[in-house]
Amino acid sequence: MALVDSKQMFKKAFEGKYAIGAFNINNMEIVQGILRGAAACNSAVILQTSKSALNYAGPGCLHAMVKAILDETGVDAALHLDHGPDLETVKVCIENGFTSVMFDGSHFEYEENVKKTKEVVEYAHAHGVVVEAELGKLEGVEDEVKVEAGQGSYTDPDQAIDFVTRTGVDSLAVAIGTSHGAYKFKGDAKLDFERLETISEKLEKAGFDKYPIVLHGASGVDPAVIDLCNKYGGQIKGAKGIPAEMLRKAASMAVCKINMDTDIRLAMTAGIRQSFAEKPEAFDPRGYLGVARTMVQELVESKIRNVLGSVDSMK
Numbered sequence: 001m002a003l004v005d006s007k008q009m010f011k012k013a014f015e016g017k018y019a020i021g022a023f024n025i026n027n028m029e030i031v032q033g034i035l036r037g038a039a040a041c042n043s044a045v046i047l048q049t050s051k052s053a054l055n056y057a058g059p060g061c062l063h064a065m066v067k068a069i070l071d072e073t074g075v076d077a078a079l080h081l082d083h084g085p086d087l088e089t090v091k092v093c094i095e096n097g098f099t100s101v102m103f104d105g106s107h108f109e110y111e112e113n114v115k116k117t118k119e120v121v122e123y124a125h126a127h128g129v130v131v132e133a134e135l136g137k138l139e140g141v142e143d144e145v146k147v148e149a150g151q152g153s154y155t156d157p158d159q160a161i162d163f164v165t166r167t168g169v170d171s172l173a174v175a176i177g178t179s180h181g182a183y184k185f186k187g188d189a190k191l192d193f194e195r196l197e198t199i200s201e202k203l204e205k206a207g208f209d210k211y212p213i214v215l216h217g218a219s220g221v222d223p224a225v226i227d228l229c230n231k232y233g234g235q236i237k238g239a240k241g242i243p244a245e246m247l248r249k250a251a252s253m254a255v256c257k258i259n260m261d262t263d264i265r266l267a268m269t270a271g272i273r274q275s276f277a278e279k280p281e282a283f284d285p286r287g288y289l290g291v292a293r294t295m296v297q298e299l300v301e302s303k304i305r306n307v308l309g310s311v312d313s314m315k
């Protein structure tokens with residue numbers, strides 16, 4: 001029942017061939033939904049906030065809320081900065097009690113990414129905080145950055161070894177075919193598992209034992225949830241996510257952290273739309289936000305049981 005970093009979580013996840021879910025937060029109902037879902041599965045979890053979520057809710061508020069709800073639910077969780085754009089944002093998060101940060105320099109030239117990531121690692125490690133970085137470019141919309149279809153690039157395995165060696169980063173987000181947002185694939189879903197295996201093997205050979213790999217852009221985009229949104233007035237067309245079996249396969253390999261945000265947004269939106277449609281006379285926010293919170297809790301439970309495999313990981 002504590003705010004912890006992800007080191008131990010990842011070690012156990014690698015050895016147990018499962019992954020820890022990393023879910024994006026920006027308000028009380030999302031934090032409660034995630035932590036109640038994790039508690040029901042006795043699972044560790046990562047709560048993460050983007051820069052725009054920090055702007056929306058405030059780092060101090062997010063930290064205090066997480067701390068209070070952790071005490072109530074008895075879950076072990078890391079509080080993580082997602083897609084940190086610069087050292088300044090990293091510093092703000094560390095000052096506000098975050099236990100893990102990501103610096104995302106994937107849109108910079110390689111040497112620039114190495115240099116900036118190294119600076120963040122030095123600062124964060126001096127403050128006892130772990131760091132995730134990214135190499136390769138995912139397609140889709142993430143925070144304030146949009147990478148157009150066809151402009152992404154997969155992670156180069158040799159470069160990954162060089163990057164981890166030179167930066168000292170604690171975990172690495174790779175690009176192997178996932179993408180951010182609700183519109184991930186035009187045709188069939190495809191992930192480059194061979195590349196993932198090669199990266200992991202090379203890391204092992206280079207002396208990085210059980211090195212944790214991170215998968216961003218991993219929402220499943222459940223067609224039933226899209227149908228529910230659209231049934232009650234939504235207009236979400238052509239959305240497609242990553243099939244659960246692909247994520248399970250990745251989790252059984254070196255992937256120890258799987259990021260999902262879009263699925264939470266969709267679940268909440270579906271619940272709120274249905275609630276508005278079925279109770280047009282109601283106007284107490286606790287009604288529809290309560291429904292949305294339950295949708296998040298059910299989603300997280302289902303991800304932990306059917307996709308991540310992290311049930312009982314708090315033992």
Ligand code: G3H
Nearest residue numbers: 050052053142143180261
């Ligand atoms: O990968 C990015 C996350 O989905 C966060 O998005 O900046 O809109 O909170 P956001």
Ligand code: 13P
Nearest residue numbers: 181216217218219261262
């Ligand atoms: P999705 O858009 O697939 O939920 O990915 C979220 C993510 O990677 C946050 O960093």
Ligand code: ZN
Nearest residue numbers: 142216217259
């Ligand atoms: Zn991401």
